[in-house]
Amino acid sequence: MTMNSVKEEASSRFEHPLAGKVVAVTGAASGIGREVARVFSEAGASVAALDINDDALGDLxxxxxxxxxxxxxxxxxxxxQAFDAIGASFGRLDILVSNAGSAQQGPIGDLPMEDLRRSFELNFFGHQNACQAAVRLFRRKGEGGSILFNISNQSVNPGKDFGPYGIPKAATMALMKQYALDHGKEGIRANGVNAGRIRTGLMTDQMIVERAEARGITPHDYMSGNLLGVEVFARDVADAFLHLAQMEKVNAVVLTVDGGAIATSLR
Ligand SMILES: NC(=O)c1ccc[n+]([C@@H]2O[C@H](COP(=O)([O-])OP(=O)(O)OC[C@H]3O[C@@H](n4cnc5c(N)ncnc54)[C@H](O)[C@@H]3O)[C@@H](O)[C@H]2O)c1
Incomplete structure (x- = not known):
């Protein structure tokens, strides 16, 4: 191999570190999931995008x-069935980014039980459904795999009246640890990201204005209310997933992507 071809190979590995890998992204049609689909595609991965929003999936x-x-x-x-179709279409699965979720609110003592159960169905059991299907596909190749959970910094720092969202997110952090514990020996890694306030379909511009007004601050100050004093974007969260996907000896870890806050920092 000549020096030039060594450099070319290294440069292509640098530009497309996930070439040959297949990643499934749930909730891929909007916000953070869409950015994950974009950055993993740019990194050379083949992306299977799952969502319930067919119009936005078409755009993706x-x-x-x-x-x-x-x-x-x-x-x-x-x-x-969707994961069977992914297996049939790509012949393998290497990475799952379990991202689909939505934020429900309400004071926990007054909340209709049905609302809490509905949130658990998406923000906890939705992850478990995707993970079980992914493990089945990982096993077919026998090469292990990587599960990446989109959790939330609410899992460690609950917001007032955000119980229906934060409680299943805390359970999802426990789910991440359980996958790492039970399936590590099969080469299956499980890690998560705890993002802070990110401008998406879940946290709309209008919500940001309303919350900022309620606190008597500007929307800019609301979105950059962290130790760095900067807004964190969906792209930053997607980059964290991309890095975790490549860190082959990192397991059972939560990466907090919120510009820093002592209340959300983990030991
Ligand atoms: N935006 C934030 O501030 C923030 C912070 C921390 C964590 N998160 C997490 O990020 C993840 C993505 O949220 P987002 O902010 O990008 O919101 P978003 O609303 O922009 O995107 C969520 C996507 O999930 C899809 N979805 C919803 N229910 C689904 C279902 N049952 N099956 C499949 N897809 C479904 C939606 O159609 C949408 O495309 C969520 O798990 C959320 O909890 C968001």
Whole structure:
């Protein structure tokens, strides 16, 4: 091998570190999931994008060349079928970014039980449905795999009246540790990201204005209320997932991506 070809190979590995890898992203049609689909595609991975929003999935296919799968992660049977289709389409799965979620609010003592259960279906059981289906695909190749959970810094620093969101997120952090513990010997890693306030479909511009007004601060100060004093973007969260996907000896770790706050920092 000549020096030039060594450099070319290294440069292509640097530019496309995930070439040959297949990643499934749930909730890929909007916000953080969409950025994950973009950065993993840019890194050379083949991306299977799952969501319930078919129009936005179509856009994702056109924009980044993802293969798209209509899939409600709260429906275990539908998840199983979607992952079978991913296996048939790509022949393998290397990485799952379990991202789909939404934020519910309400004071925990007054909350209709049904609201809490609905949130658990998406923000906890949705992850479990996707993970079980991914483990089945990882095992087919026998090469292990990487599960990446989109948790939230609410899992360690609950917000007032955000119980229906933060409690299943805390359970999802426990789920991450359980996958690392039970499946590490099979070469399956499990890690997570705890993001802070990110401008997406879940945290809209209007919500940001309302919350800032309620606190008597500007939307800019609300979004950059962290130790660095800067806004954190969906792209920053997607980059964290990309790095975790490549850190082959990192397991059972939560990376906090919120610009820093002592209340959300982990030991
Ligand atoms: N935005 C934030 O401030 C923030 C902070 C921390 C963590 N998160 C987490 O990031 C993840 C993504 O949220 P986002 O902020 O990008 O929101 P978003 O609303 O922009 O995107 C969520 C996506 O999930 C999809 N989805 C919803 N229910 C689904 C289901 N049952 N099956 C499949 N797909 C479904 C939606 O269609 C949408 O495309 C969530 O798990 C959320 O809890 C968000």
């Amino acid at each position: 296919e056109r924009s980044f060349g993802c293969r798209t799968f209509h899939c409600d992660v709260t429906n275990a049977e539908a998840v199983s």
